[in-house]
Amino acid sequence: MSNADVTAPEPISEAELVFEGALRPRSLDEFVGQTKVRGQLQLLLQAAAIQGRTADHILLAGPPGLGKTTLAMIVAHESNKPLRMSSGPAIQHAGDLAAVLSSLVPGEVLFIDEIHRMARSAEEMLYLAMEDFRIDIMVGKGAGATSVPLDLAPFTLVGATTRSGMLPNPLRDRFGFTAHLEFYDEPELEQVLFRAAHMLDFSIDRRGLAEIAGRCRGTPRIANRLLRRVRDYVLVHGGDADLAAVRAALALYDVDELGLDRLDRAVMEIMLTRFGGGPVGLNTLAVSVGEEAETIESVVEPFLVRIGLITRTPRGRVATPQAFEHFGIQHPQGSLLPGVL
Numbered sequence: 001m002s003n004a005d006v007t008a009p010e011p012i013s014e015a016e017l018v019f020e021g022a023l024r025p026r027s028l029d030e031f032v033g034q035t036k037v038r039g040q041l042q043l044l045l046q047a048a049a050i051q052g053r054t055a056d057h058i059l060l061a062g063p064p065g066l067g068k069t070t071l072a073m074i075v076a077h078e079s080n081k082p083l084r085m086s087s088g089p090a091i092q093h094a095g096d097l098a099a100v101l102s103s104l105v106p107g108e109v110l111f112i113d114e115i116h117r118m119a120r121s122a123e124e125m126l127y128l129a130m131e132d133f134r135i136d137i138m139v140g141k142g143a144g145a146t147s148v149p150l151d152l153a154p155f156t157l158v159g160a161t162t163r164s165g166m167l168p169n170p171l172r173d174r175f176g177f178t179a180h181l182e183f184y185d186e187p188e189l190e191q192v193l194f195r196a197a198h199m200l201d202f203s204i205d206r207r208g209l210a211e212i213a214g215r216c217r218g219t220p221r222i223a224n225r226l227l228r229r230v231r232d233y234v235l236v237h238g239g240d241a242d243l244a245a246v247r248a249a250l251a252l253y254d255v256d257e258l259g260l261d262r263l264d265r266a267v268m269e270i271m272l273t274r275f276g277g278g279p280v281g282l283n284t285l286a287v288s289v290g291e292e293a294e295t296i297e298s299v300v301e302p303f304l305v306r307i308g309l310i311t312r313t314p315r316g317r318v319a320t321p322q323a324f325e326h327f328g329i330q331h332p333q334g335s336l337l338p339g340v341l
C-alpha cells in the first residue's frame with residue numbers, strides 16, 4: 001500500500017468501513033471537536049423534542065472524512081428515531097426518491113449523502129416533500145397523465161455534501177440549519193485518536209498520538225487509519241508504541257510531516273514546477289493532474305489553503321513561499337529554500 005491509500009480522505013476498503021462503524025461516536029457528547037456545530041445541533045434537537053415534532057432539515061457541508069455520516073447517525077440516535085440511508089448517486093429518477101419517501105415512518109431521519117449528485121427531477125420532488133411532507137405522483141403518460149398527491153410521514157432530512165455551492169438555492173433554502181464542518185486541529189485529533197486507541201485496547205504514548213495528529217490531514221478518518229497502521233507496525237516489530245515507532249511506521253507508508261496525500265502532492269508539484277507557483281486556474285490545474293475540478297475544489301484545495309500552501313486569488317490559485325520551501329523548489333523570485341521532503 002502506498003501513501004496514496006493511507007492518506008486518502010475517502011474510505012479505502014470494505015474492511016475500513018466496518019472498522020469506522022465500530023469507532024463511530026454514538027452521541028453528541030462523544031463526538032469530538034466541531035464545538036459550534038455540536039452546540040447548534042443540540043439546541044435544534046432539544047427544541048424539537050420539547051415541542052414533540054420532527055427536527056428541522058439539516059445540511060452538513062464539508063470535505064470527506066470529517067464526520068458527516070457520523071453526525072447523521074447521531075441525529076437519529078439522539079432523536080430516538082430510525083435512520084434511513086441513501087445517496088445522491090443512487091437517486092437518479094424521481095421514482096427512486098418517491099419509493100424512499102413514501103416508505104418513511106413518522107419521525108424517521110433520512111440521510112442523503114452526496115446530495116448534490118441527485119437527479120434534477122428528484123430534487124424538485126424533494127422541495128415539496130421537505131416543505132409540506134407531500135409529493136405529487138404522476139399517474140399515466142402523455143395528455144392523460146394526472147398528478148396524485150401523496151401525504152408523507154413527517155421526517156427529518158439530513159443532507160451531506162462536499163459541494164454546498166452546487167446545490168440549487170431552492171433546495172439549500174429548505175434546510176433549517178446548515179453546518180459547515182471544518183478540518184480538526186491537532187488537540188482535537190489527539191482526542192479522536194485517544195478514544196480510538198482506547199476502544200482498540202491499543203496502548204500508545206502521548207507523543208506518538210500527537211505525531212499522528214499532526215500528519216492526518218486534519219481528518220479523523222485518516223487519523224484512525226494511521227493509528228491502525230502504527231498498531232500493525234508495533235505488532236510485527238514488537239516494542240512500545242512510542243514516537244519512534246510512529247515515525248518509523250509513517251515513514252514506511254511515505255506519510256510526510258504534513259500528511260499530504262498523492263493528489264495534494266500532484267497538485268502542488270504541478271503548480272510549483274510547471275506553473276512557477278501560479279496563478280493557475282482551477283480547470284487548468286484539474287486537467288494537468290487528470291482529476292475532476294470538483295475534487296480539486298472540494299477535497300484538495302480546502303486543506304492546502306488551510307495549511308498555508310496555497311492561496312486563492314481572483315486570478316487563480318497561487319503557491320505560497322512555504323509551499324516552495326516544503327517541496328525544496330526554488331522560488332522564481334528568490335533563492336533555493338532548504339527542502340524538507
Ligand SMILES: Nc1ncnc2c1ncn2[C@@H]1O[C@H](COP(=O)(O)OP(=O)(O)OP(=O)(O)O)[C@@H](O)[C@H]1O
Pocket residue numbers: 009010011019020021023024025030031032033063064065066067068069070071113192220221224
Ligand atoms: N468528531 C469525531 N469524533 C470522533 N471520531 C470521528 C469524528 N468525526 C469522524 N470520526 C471518525 O471518522 C470516521 C469517518 O467519519 P464519517 O464517515 O462520519 O465522515 P464523512 O464526513 O461522512 O465522510 P464521507 O463524506 O467520506 O462519507 C468515522 O468512522 C468516525 O470513527
